[in-house]
Amino acid sequence: GAVVSQHPSRVICKSGTSVKIECRSLDFQATTMFWYRQFPKQSLMLMATSNEGSKATYEQGVEKDKFLINHASLTLSTLTVTSAHPEDSSFYICSAREWGEDGYTFGSGTRLTVV
Amino acid sequence: RKEVEQDPGPFNVPEGATVAFNCTYSNSASQSFFWYRQDCRKEPKLLMSVYSSGNEDGRFTAQLNRASQYISLLIRDSKLSDSATYLCVVTTYRDDKIIFGKGTRLHILP
Numbered sequence: 274g275a276v277v278s279q280h281p282s283r284v285i286c287k288s289g290t291s292v293k294i295e296c297r298s299l300d301f302q303a304t305t306m307f308w309y310r311q312f313p314k315q316s317l318m319l320m321a322t323s324n325e326g327s328k329a330t331y332e333q334g335v336e337k338d339k340f341l342i343n344h345a346s347l348t349l350s351t352l353t354v355t356s357a358h359p360e361d362s363s364f365y366i367c368s369a370r371e372w373g374e375d376g377y378t379f380g381s382g383t384r385l386t387v388v
Numbered sequence: 389r390k391e392v393e394q395d396p397g398p399f400n401v402p403e404g405a406t407v408a409f410n411c412t413y414s415n416s417a418s419q420s421f422f423w424y425r426q427d428c429r430k431e432p433k434l435l436m437s438v439y440s441s442g443n444e445d446g447r448f449t450a451q452l453n454r455a456s457q458y459i460s461l462l463i464r465d466s467k468l469s470d471s472a473t474y475l476c477v478v479t480t481y482r483d484d485k486i487i488f489g490k491g492t493r494l495h496i497l498p
Contacts, residue, residue, distance in 0.1 A: 307486060309488075315490070316475065316488050316489065316490040316491050317432065317475070317488045318488075319485065319486065319487070319488075322485070364429075366431050366432075368486075375422075375434070375437040376422050376424075376434035376437055376477075377422075377434070377477075377486065378434070379431040379432050379433070380431065381430075381431050382430070382431045384429075
């Protein structure tokens, strides 16, 4: 089945620094990828839809200048958390759907801790 | 009304029992429906898609009721390993948005 690789799985960074998270579709092309954030004991919240070759679509309340998304190829989308603050600490997950497959495949997630 | 609603639970069910939970959605134009399972601090994993005719996969049965705009998940002969959070997922046409329910926590008791 489809596999989505996400890394790093865990990152601790200092407040004010930027962190890049990569999401790769393995063995399939993904023109669209989705980025989610999950706070403890809460559900996944869609942050943005990443579109290959064009600008990402951000959900209401998500700052596009803070969460930079780049989808430069059909197999790679990156999310950069710029000038991270402790309140950005969360579990970030990407997902993609292989054409013809049921459901969405998720990356293993990135646990970001900003200190 | 929230786009996708689930009873958060927790459902505490003895091992071997049958448990069912529902998920309601507000957008009548919703196209695709899924149940995902999420274990603590892990990513969600697809449990099953939900088809209009209903579908079954082993001990799991999913149903879709478009008229009442809900989907259901039935787990028979529950196992301890079924303990998890079950997320209802609804997508709109062409997958331009995937909406997650908040999840239903299930605890299977020995």
